[in-house]
Amino acid sequence: MPPLVLVAYASKRGSTAEVAGAVAGELERAGIAAEVIEFGSVVSLDPYEGLVIGAPVYTGKLFGDVASFVRRHEDKIRRIPVAAFVMGIAPVYPKAGDPAQFVGLMTAALQPVTPVAVTVFAGKLDPSTQSFAERSLTKLLKVPVGDFRDWNAIAAWSRQLPDLMGIGKGEGR
Numbered sequence: 001m002p003p004l005v006l007v008a009y010a011s012k013r014g015s016t017a018e019v020a021g022a023v024a025g026e027l028e029r030a031g032i033a034a035e036v037i038e039f040g041s042v043v044s045l046d047p048y049e050g051l052v053i054g055a056p057v058y059t060g061k062l063f064g065d066v067a068s069f070v071r072r073h074e075d076k077i078r079r080i081p082v083a084a085f086v087m088g089i090a091p092v093y094p095k096a097g098d099p100a101q102f103v104g105l106m107t108a109a110l111q112p113v114t115p116v117a118v119t120v121f122a123g124k125l126d127p128s129t130q131s132f133a134e135r136s137l138t139k140l141l142k143v144p145v146g147d148f149r150d151w152n153a154i155a156a157w158s159r160q161l162p163d164l165m166g167i168g169k170g171e172g173r
């Protein structure tokens with residue numbers, strides 16, 4: 001049986017969910033079984049040997065309550081390797097924030113767990129899926145519109161995960 005990893009995400013408009021799917025696809029290619037679940041719907045972490053968690057930034061804050069997810073599953077989460085990614089427009093539009101600060105937000109939300117890796121990926125802004133208020137805000141802030149997800153960067157990061165998490169090949173499982 002290959003090791004099983006959970007890719008848990010929060011996503012308001014779907015772009016983080018799609019990235020979670022791509023991370024899982026890359027893990028599967030490395031011989032690891034991966035499940036993708038919105039983290040609010042995760043019942044138990046018992047089946048998993050590793051966790052990847054992803055969430056987008058909205059107005060400077062992580063969307064989705066990563067901290068309460070960690071609290072709810074703390075016993076198990078302390079015993080498995082955890083990696084995380086944050087989505088935002090900041091990597092392509094610095095006025096939207098500092099990606100290093102997003103790493104800090106995620107790292108703080110994961111406490112007391114220390115992740116093996118945290119990264120920030122550029123996200124997607126699609127005015128057709130935004131509310132009027134969101135569209136007004138992003139227009140006002142002159143935020144660029146488009147899909148800035150770098151699938152090669154997402155795949156490259158995902159490929160490092162088995163080694164960073166110490167699961168998969170070479171683990172004798």
Ligand SMILES: Cc1cc2nc3c(=O)[nH]c(=O)nc-3n(C[C@H](O)[C@H](O)[C@H](O)COP(=O)(O)O)c2cc1C
Binds near residue numbers: 016090138
């Ligand atoms: C109303 C709104 C506020 C946002 N605020 C930020 C922000 O403060 N910093 C940032 O880097 N990206 C920001 N973004 C960009 C989102 O993080 C990006 O669109 C992400 O891909 C959305 O993920 P989702 O489709 O999974 O919800 C914002 C987007 C919207 C629509």
